[in-house]
Amino acid sequence: MRQSARIHRDLPLREDLSEVLALPYRVDTSGAIVRAPAPPPQGDGAAGGVITTVLDLAKFDVALDQGVLLSAESRAAMMAPTRSTNGEALPYGLGWYLQEYGGHTLV
Numbered sequence: 001m002r003q004s005a006r007i008h009r010d011l012p013l014r015e016d017l018s019e020v021l022a023l024p025y026r027v028d029t030s031g032a033i034v035r036a037p038a039p040p041p042q043g044d045g046a047a048g049g050v051i052t053t054v055l056d057l058a059k060f061d062v063a064l065d066q067g068v069l070l071s072a073e074s075r076a077a078m079m080a081p082t083r084s085t086n087g088e089a090l091p092y093g094l095g096w097y098l099q100e101y102g103g104h105t106l107v
Helices: 054-065 072-078
Strands: 025-027 033-035 099-101 104-106
Touching: none
Parallel strands: none
Antiparallel strands: 025 033, 099 104
16 A cells, blocks of 8 residues: 555645545536535544545455454454444444445445
8 A cells, every 4th residue: 555645634745645636526506517625634533634545445445354454353343333322233333334235234
């Protein structure tokens, strides 16, 4: 994963990554697709502070699925729904949103 970086909101993105960063677009009120301003910095963690390419993301996904990054037990715990104080399953694991669809758990 050489095209990925953890960024901090107060620090500039590495130049090699900023040169290939996808430009943001949005749909305006008339339905036209127009350039959008860059989103504001969102933090310095995985929810808003990681920049990657689709190929690096695929490498991460394969490594996660094949047990290279975590043990099977840790992966299962990470992707298990958390519970509310009354025991209800919530649609969130340890860092992952979870959803049941067509008999499958989407992570």
